[in-house]
Amino acid sequence: MRRATIRDVAAAAGVSIGTASKALNGQGKLRAETRERVANAAQQLGFAPNTLAQALLAGRSFTVGLITTDSFGRFSIPVMLGAEDALGTGQISVFMCDTRDDPDREQRYIEMLSARRVDGLIVTGRRIEPRPPVRVAPSIPVVYAMTQPADGGAPAVLPDDESGGRAAAGHLLGIGRRRIAHITGPERFLCARLRARGFAAALSEAGTEPCGDILYGEWSERWGREAAGQLLAGRPDAIFCGSDQIARGVADTLRAVGRRVPEDVALVGFDNWAPMALGALPSLTSVDMCLEEVGRIAAGHLLAAIGGEHPHGVHTVPCRLVVRESSAA
């Protein structure tokens, strides 16, 4: 059975389609009785306006494209959820596009979205490093989340990794640790450098400094295990790790050599990745980047841009420390 159109509703209510339209949208001046009659007819027929027709007329589609280079991985998902949340309440639907980090694929998506007359674009990724900007008509607003355009042309929302490093250091100082080491991912990652910088700055302000060199390596448990071994001689009483995975590796090594967590060595991870942080023994204190918030804010900027404003520049979202057993006082 064909879906009911406004024509059917009008006929059923015994009015013209113009009147039906007004009644359904609460426009113009109509008798209350007429409105009701139309509403009832619509109800009976299970009428729902064809969004495509409305969009064609309005010149906008009430949709946005969400482009990720991250295959909807661990970092882009929360961003997406936050964005979808903020947009959904505004009746905007989201097209999901996974570029698989392939520029051609990305370009095809952009063209497709543009043909679908999306009202805007959110571009997200797994790294905060500047990336080549998406090539899209200037009439379509773009906001970057958890990544940023190399040309700074469009607004970007990023987690504040430096504040995350500060928070971790502050917390460990607060529970009385003074010999605090830092093991993190590859130095080529901007976020690793920023976290390390925040960490070192906080220690410095407290009149101390990192215990041993900052160890850059990989984001893996294996690296955590290895790096922890290198640090042991320095007798740290706390280790701030650049990811929860690294922290788990560190915990493994500490256990293997009989150092207790948190009594002998307190541990703080990064990402607050629930399965990793909660599964660890003891459970892991971790820095949460509040990625949902990143997504929500990005969506907010996009809505503003769609509304005609011109948001710009980089907006950072502070991190939040979640304290668990691995750094209990």
Add this chain to the structure above:
Amino acid sequence: MRRATIRDVAAAAGVSIGTASKALNGQGKLRAETRERVANAAQQLGFAPNTLAQALLAGRSFTVGLITTDSFGRFSIPVMLGAEDALGTGQISVFMCDTRDDPDREQRYIEMLSARRVDGLIVTGRRIEPRPPVRVAPSIPVVYAMTQPADGGAPAVLPDDESGGRAAAGHLLGIGRRRIAHITGPERFLCARLRARGFAAALSEAGTEPCGDILYGEWSERWGREAAGQLLAGRPDAIFCGSDQIARGVADTLRAVGRRVPEDVALVGFDNWAPMALGALPSLTSVDMCLEEVGRIAAGHLLAAIGGEHPHGVHTVPCRLVVRESSAA
């Protein structure tokens, strides 16, 4: 600057819009020279047809809705990726809808998608248990992936958990183990029961039986640690775990009591969740549910249904065993 419409193209090429349309779509009979002129004009103007207008006319939108109850979690993501992949090549775009497991929210999404005239719906979840079917006009085809409708009214694509249990058992038998135990998640999970059934069946066919009772508990590392302790007295030479997280907990306990993996006890996990399975020491053999394949197949069924076929029933996708160090021969 306004986007070019077919009108602009027609004007630039000095033809009527009807002709322009035909030229652009390779329809009707036109002089080659005309086609070319139109193509050039379109090129110059950067013309791309308005999908909304095409959709309105065609009566379909070339979009599908992807509904998940799983907040795009670990299980639904690969399914989504597979589905998006299969649909994208057919020029179908995907609306993402996260219901947060809230029926009201789900219903709102369904209505929205239906107003947007989606060509079909994929419903996915984190569990294979039958769920209340989505309430949507019968004219819109629906396919379930990684979940199934309680009324069996629409086709469903599920991983074959039972075959996964069989594969794990077969592999452990193959490397010469005979005292094989099983620790898994809550018994109320259908997938836990199915995996256990496949596991027990394979052992039985090999003339043996599970070492000790099958231990149902939680999907957590903590439960793995605890359950392993309970099993030790039975001296198993292999443990099949219902999830990679459980397997990691088991590995922790084995290490704590000095049992070597895989020499003394071989370990097989389930999910093949890369960060868990690869981060483990030793790396974890695991059963992979091939969720991308589940998504791809579901999308295939949906395309068939959109094309007028009537796929139905439950389709299962076999699991794949990925061998790593924890069960090296």
Add this chain to the structure above:
DNA sequence: GTGAAAGCGCTAACAG
């Protein structure tokens, strides 16, 4: 071969 016209479903401006 090409152009004119109708119409997809809807809204908004203007008559009446």
Add this chain to the structure above:
DNA sequence: CTGTTAGCGCTTTCAC
């Protein structure tokens, strides 16, 4: 207060 009309951008008959 309600009906008629034009038109969003496009495709598809049907004349010429």
